[in-house]
Amino acid sequence: MHSRNAARCITRRLAAESPLACSFRRSLATEAQSIPESSTASSALSTAPVRSKRPPRPQISTAVVLNRSPLLTRTPSPFENAYYAYQARIRRALHNPFPYDFYFKQGSLLETRFNMEEKAREWKAFGRDFVEEEFVSEEKAAADKAAVEQLAQQEGEGEELLPRQHEADATGNRKSLDRQGKRNLYLLLQASENGKDVWRFPQGGVEKGDLLHQAAQKDLYAECGEHMDSWIVSRNPIGVYKPQQPSASAGEAQPEHAVFFFKGHILAGQVRPQGPAIKDFAWLTKQEIEPLVEKDYWEGIKDVLSDY
Amino acid sequence: MRNAVVGSAKAARSVTRFGRAPPVTKNLRKDPRSGLPQPHVPIITRQYAPCRLEDYYYSTLQDDLMYLTYKHQSGDRPPPRQIRLTFDPNDPYSKFRHNPPVGGSQIGKKPAPPSTPENVVRLEKISLHTMVKEAVANRSSLLPAIMQLRALTGETHQGGGRHAVEGIQIVKGKKSVGGWIRPGIPIGVKVDLKGQAMYDFLGTLVEFVLPRLRDFNGVILPPQSSSTTSPSAVSGVVSFGLPPSAMVFFPQIEVNVDSYPKTYGMHIHFVTNATGQGAQDRARALVSGFQIPFLRR
Known part of the structure; x- marks a missing residue:
């Protein structure tokens, strides 16, 4: 007490x-x-x-839950896709008439292109039978198509988009910051403590007179090197973990140990482990962290990690 | 084996493409005025595409804002201090006496609600507002401003069958200011954006317009000496304005600027759920999380 x-x-x-x-x-x-x-x-x-x-005075440490935010949008589930397609179809059926003459000069190439694209969208939403076919002579249709294709080429359309899967995902490289673009990633270090290799967040002690969030930032740089930009989000700790005390000597009162977690973001750069104690590092999702860390450590951190 | 193949073919049927519409067996009742068929049920359109900024809010921003704006509080709050005698209607002395509110305005004195995961600051709506001075003399000069807001937002009155969507609204004068404004005359237009439309507008503003404004470095913050109890400081709204020259950077307007006789500037209000003391600071933290820059003079 x-x-x-x-x-x-x-x-x-x-x-x-x-x-x-x-x-x-x-x-x-x-x-x-x-x-x-x-x-x-x-x-x-x-x-x-x-x-x-x-x-004895309790021993206080700070640890940084260093986060790489998602880079890509989430992939919608099949149900979401079906829902969105259905809603888009209703919306298309009910929309107000489009003011062609307000947006396009009559007979312009842009209008032709818009009409062709719009027809494709109508077909996709309602099927070919539903859309009325306008009579256009074959020569004119071919000329329109060629002109629109030329316009698209001039505007540099049709460039290949980058794949949503990075090569780090294919090779299983856990150190890359580009892996798992849709998920929140967290930095975990493999450190040797008491002759045992454990995975944990970057951690360090607090010196007298230091504010906790500043100590957290300092400890992060001490273990992970200066070659990155990071930002500690809040002065408030987001979680606390109390390691179990080794109950060796009964008479001697052990100092209590508490680790306060602070949330941080990596903005640029990459981790370079400092010192012989840090063996390895990895950027991991919440699900990948669970099997690596010890059970009571997981109980302490699981609620501060994002499921997405 | 054969069944399994059939089953997998069924499972692979697309859920985003639709087949032929069912044949019409019984015609729908027609609206006598418009002659349009009326469905049996009200049809409402809902979200029709994934919303990137909304996902960003829930996957990244909300957690950070909760940690940033968290105020620790142990136990229940003490009850407010009773500085005056309370009015007792049963007391024969005070029974028929006037009961004035004491202690002045309480607007800025309400403390912020306790920090919980449920009331992390979030964006409720974005309100766009344009005042057209010429409309005092000639109300048809509101038309370009209406057209401009319609092009920007695509909002219509009860659009998509949603009765709460008001579309572009005409703002009327409230009181008489000598030689300038009279009550009841149309003087401006406004539109409230919510949900997907709100996030779409925000994305356009942040990615297309603000980076292309030459002399815009950020929304100017009020000086540090400004009041923290004024209604604007405790209402959780962040506001700023865009000049008429900025309108051409919106892609929706850029595409046919020549169709507008004149462009009008507008005020943008980001309305959040933050209330109580320090609400505007929390609202600013949220809005700056959506990459709207702020600047201290």
């Missing part, structure tokens, strides 16, 4: 003042006035009068 109280006081920059934090600070003020330290501690913790030593 007491240590949590202390942790709140340390993080009071980001959290609004809680009643617990207030009471703790007030007890400090009275302590400064007259009463010796040990007696204050024992009076504040009347339930545990035997313990004279303060528990």
Whole structure:
């Protein structure tokens, strides 16, 4: 109870003042006035009068959930496609008459092109039988078609669009920032901790006097190099994870450890892992992260990651 | 085996192409005035294409805005401080006395609602408004402005069978200002955009118009000393104007600028759901997330 109280006081920059934090600070003020330290501690913790030593200060770290936003639009599901096609068809059937003479000079090439395109769209929506066939002589139809094709060539139409699948998806390159264009990607680092390789977000400790979001940015650059532009979205942490304490020594009170997550965006550049502790990195979707990280870490982070 | 092949052929039938229309067995009742057939049910058009900016809002922007504008609050809020005696109608002293509202205007003093995932700031509508001064003398000079807004937005009165869509509306004078405006005379036009039309307009504005405006560096922010309790600061609306010269950059107008006798500038209001203190700041954060630049003088 007491240590949590202390942790709140340390993080009071980001959290609004809680009643617990207030009471703790007030007890400090009275302590400064007259009463010796040990007696204050024992009076504040009347339930545990035997313990004279303060528990160790909690250890605070920050981690950055570095995000690459989607680059491409989502692919609609078959149901969505059917729905949109149906609605577009109703809309086409009910639309107001198009003011041709307001937009086109009569008999102009642009009008011819528009008419041809419009007819194709009508066919697509209602079928060939439904659209009335206008009589146009064969020579005129051929001439129109040739003229419209020439216009399209002049305007540089028909250029190939880039594929929606990047080659990084085909090769399974997990370090590329271009992979999985429709999804939110997150940066995960493979680090060796206590002789074990774990996947985790970029993380580091907080020095005295640092604001948490600034410490987060600093730690990100310390582990991932300066060769990228990033932006920490908010001063508020978006999540907290408390690693389980190794219960080795019973008498000794372990310092509590809390990792605060901050959301960041990568704007340019790429990660270059710094130092021997960082073995590898990867840009992963939420579903790809789950099998890599440990179970209690996943429980701590799964709700701050986007499903899309 | 054969069944499986037939089944897969059925499954592969296109859901976006439509076959022949069913044969007409019974004619629909016709509207006596227009002579048009009337369907049995009201037909309403809904969203007809995926909306890129709306997807962007829900996949990227909403999370960021929630983190950016989050105000921590532990426990319930304290009740508002009672600074005066409350009016008690049963008290014989105050029973027949006048009960004036005390403490002045409360408009700017309402705190923002608590931060929850449900009330993250979002765009409700975009309102475009043009005032035509010449319309005081000659109301037909509103026509180019109406045509301009129609070309820009494609909105019509109850378009697509939706009764809440009002299309292009005529704005009438409200009060009498000497020698300038009289109540009831048409003086301008406006249109409210919602949903897909709103996001389409926003996309056009941000991608085609603003980058091509030569002397536009951003929407000018008010000085830091400006009031934070004024109605505009707590209503969650971001407004700015475009000059008549900017209209030609809209592709819908650019294509036939010569058809318009004159172009008119317009005011653009981004109406968000933000309310309470600091609402305009939250609204600005949202609008700037859609890449509308802001500038401090």
